[in-house]
Amino acid sequence: xxxxxxxxxxxxxxxxxxxxxxxxxxxxxxxxxxxxxxxxxxxxxxxxxxxxxxxxxxxxxxxxxxxxxxxxxxxxxxxxxxxxxxxxxxxxxxxxxxxxxxxxxxxxxxxxxxxxxxxxxxxxxxxxxxxxxxxxxxxxxxxxxxxx
Numbered sequence: 446x447x448x449x450x451x452x453x454x455x456x457x458x459x460x461x462x463x464x465x466x467x468x469x470x471x472x473x474x475x476x477x478x479x480x481x482x483x484x485x486x487x488x489x490x491x492x493x494x495x496x497x498x499x500x501x502x503x504x505x506x507x508x509x510x511x512x513x514x515x516x517x518x519x520x521x522x523x524x525x526x527x528x529x530x531x532x533x534x535x536x537x538x539x540x541x542x543x544x545x546x547x548x549x550x551x552x553x554x555x556x557x558x559x560x561x562x563x564x565x566x567x568x569x570x571x572x573x574x575x576x577x578x579x580x581x582x583x584x585x586x587x588x589x590x591x592x593x
Contacts, residue, residue, distance in 0.1 A: 455503065455512035456539050460580040461525075463500050463517035469556045469579045470513060473541065473549060475504040478512075482519075496520050506541070513539065528581035531561070538575065538583035546572050546588035553578070553586070566590075 460466040467477060484498035491497075498520040504513045517523070529537070543549040546564065553559065553576050560574040561583075567573065573587035 455514045457514045457516060458536075458539065458580075458582055459516045459518060459523065460582070461517070461523065462579065463502055463515055465556070466515050466579040467502055467504070469553070469558065470504050470515075472552045472556065473543070475506055475511075475513065477502055478505050479503040484520075494521060511541075528577065529583055531575060531583065538585050540585035540587065542587050542589060544588065544592075546574070546586055549586045549588075550574070550576070553584075558584070 458466070471477065480500075480502045482498070482500050484496075488497045488499075489495055498518070500517040500519065502515045504515065505511060529535070531537070541549075550560070550564070556579065558576050558578050560576055562575075564572055564574045569590055571587050572590055573585060576584045576586060578584040
């Protein structure tokens with residue numbers, strides 16, 4: 446069997462408030478590359494939800510490689526769940542490398558987002574933490590200490 450070309454396009458995250466999520470991620474350094482509202486037969490078929498109607502925003506990292514697609518469901522109603530725990534099966538977290546973890550944590554705190562426990566140092570190679578981000582999503586922030 447021949448290898449099929451594949452590449453990661455984006456990570457999709459359903460959020461309670463798309464504006465708050467956009468503000469959080471753009472403050473961290475991502476940029477909005479597109480916004481839309483999607484609905485109709487194609488959207489229902491693609492996602493597998495009858496009457497699918499959502500606000501969407503595509504964001505990307507400054508290097509152009511990483512992309513997040515944020516969704517705020519208008520129909521059907523969004524389903525509130527308890528925030529994901531680090532050991533739950535399923536979509537786990539989105540991770541970013543940052544040049545300055547302390548600065549990133551100050552930005553996160555301005556959005557009411559704080560580490561689940563604290564900042565860890567992995568063998569003086571990485572300083573990292575899991576932050577509870579907008580809509581309760583887990584965001585990992587890591588600084589490569591070998592580059593500072």
